[in-house]
Amino acid sequence: MSNFNSHASDAISPALVPQRVLANGAKIPAIGMGTFGSDHVTGSDVANAVLAAAELGYRHFDCAAVYGNEDQIGAIFNAITASGTGIRREDLWITSKLWNDKHAAHDVIPSFEKSLRDLRLDYLDLYLVHWPFPNFHPPGCDVSSRSDEAKPYIHEKFMETWGQLEILHDRGLVRHIGTSNVTIPKLKRILRDARIRPAVNEMELHPHFQQPELFNFVRANNIVPVGYCPLGSPGRPERDRTPEDTDPLTDPVILRIAAAHDVHPAAICLKWAAQRGQVPIPFSSKRTNIRANLAAVTSDPLTDAEMDAIAKIDRGCRFIKGQVFLWGTHTDWRVLWDEDGTIKA
Numbered sequence: 001m002s003n004f005n006s007h008a009s010d011a012i013s014p015a016l017v018p019q020r021v022l023a024n025g026a027k028i029p030a031i032g033m034g035t036f037g038s039d040h041v042t043g044s045d046v047a048n049a050v051l052a053a054a055e056l057g058y059r060h061f062d063c064a065a066v067y068g069n070e071d072q073i074g075a076i077f078n079a080i081t082a083s084g085t086g087i088r089r090e091d092l093w094i095t096s097k098l099w100n101d102k103h104a105a106h107d108v109i110p111s112f113e114k115s116l117r118d119l120r121l122d123y124l125d126l127y128l129v130h131w132p133f134p135n136f137h138p139p140g141c142d143v144s145s146r147s148d149e150a151k152p153y154i155h156e157k158f159m160e161t162w163g164q165l166e167i168l169h170d171r172g173l174v175r176h177i178g179t180s181n182v183t184i185p186k187l188k189r190i191l192r193d194a195r196i197r198p199a200v201n202e203m204e205l206h207p208h209f210q211q212p213e214l215f216n217f218v219r220a221n222n223i224v225p226v227g228y229c230p231l232g233s234p235g236r237p238e239r240d241r242t243p244e245d246t247d248p249l250t251d252p253v254i255l256r257i258a259a260a261h262d263v264h265p266a267a268i269c270l271k272w273a274a275q276r277g278q279v280p281i282p283f284s285s286k287r288t289n290i291r292a293n294l295a296a297v298t299s300d301p302l303t304d305a306e307m308d309a310i311a312k313i314d315r316g317c318r319f320i321k322g323q324v325f326l327w328g329t330h331t332d333w334r335v336l337w338d339e340d341g342t343i344k345a
């Protein structure tokens with residue numbers, strides 16, 4: 001790829017993007033570009049969006065093996081850091097994630113190495129265990145899909161997987177390791193037993209799903225919360241929708257604040273996220289939206305009164321419910337999320 005424009009006239013200086021400080025003192029840009037194209041955006045469209053994002057000033061990219069596009073994105077990372085662009089590898093923050101069918105100890109490092117190869121990198125800034133359940137299901141399957149092999153969270157098994165991430169960290173191949181889609185009871189055990197603590201926890205976070213207990217727990221333990229679906233994932237597949245789902249982008253409070261700032265409601269969700277202290281990772285396939293999302297966190301902050309008003313519109317509405325991870329005879333996805341404070345078997 002040679003079409004990277006390092007002097008785009010619509011760029012925003014990366015120096016304006018706030019940074020969050022991790023437990024070891026390293027810094028992570030306070031907004032990242034998501035790379036999950038869902039059902040309607042192809043791998044090459046996502047790669048083009050990553051190219052546009054880098055031109056526009058993003059330096060943080062949230063990738064995952066299961067998104068099926070790391071190879072295409074890797075070609076873009078190569079172009080971004082090619083000589084003459086002025087961007088060095090160390091200027092980027094790149095995350096990838098271990099998929100659920102690769103939790104067995106002997107699968108972790110080969111799976112990581114494939115992501116690294118596909119992304120054309122020699123180290124990652126962050127490697128996450130994507131879900132705490134070791135349950136395979138085919139990408140894109142229906143929410144009713146179940147595996148006979150499905151298992152609950154088994155802490156000892158999870159720590160074997162985590163031990164492999166610790167080895168990657170020891171070898172200097174990943175700068176930080178982290179969790180995703182865990183709950184407070186699971187995190188308490190992980191923090192008790194980990195030799196290397198998670199630097200980051202990736203979790204669903206938007207104005208209608210603020211997860212205050214988990215958010216506060218994570219921060220109290222010096223872990224940076226990264227918030228996925230920060231706009232409420234308006235483009236998520238039909239299979240991930242239920243009739244009870246709400247929509248933060250049409251919430252009257254968000255609409256009122258958006259009108260006051262003369263921006264799209266998406267910008268208000270992102271300003272709120274960055275000011276609250278989480279790292280939102282919005283995805284967009286459109287250059288104007290990609291730019292607007294970066295502009296949201298670099299200009300015109302919300303007032304304290306606006307932040308307070310958004311704190312009051314939490315609806316506890318989880319969009320990514322995880323039904324496909326259900327095991328045994330369980331039929332209610334709530335069992336995955338330890339809502340009564342205990343880990344279910």
Ligand SMILES: NC(=O)c1ccc[n+]([C@@H]2O[C@H](COP(=O)([O-])OP(=O)(O)OC[C@H]3O[C@@H](n4cnc5c(N)ncnc54)[C@H](OP(=O)(O)O)[C@@H]3O)[C@@H](O)[C@H]2O)c1
Pocket residue numbers: 033034035036037062063130180181202203227228229230231232233234235236264266267281282283284285286288289290292293320
């Ligand atoms: N760890 C996990 O388990 C997990 C789970 C889910 C997601 N993630 C990560 O989080 C990222 C973000 O989640 P997501 O992509 O589901 O949801 P999202 O970022 O909340 O929403 C993306 C959707 O919002 C639209 N959009 C983006 N910017 C906009 C703007 N300024 N104005 C209007 N619409 C806008 C996009 O459409 P256009 O393309 O038309 O702009 C796209 O359909 C993913 O890409 C992935 O990297 C992680």
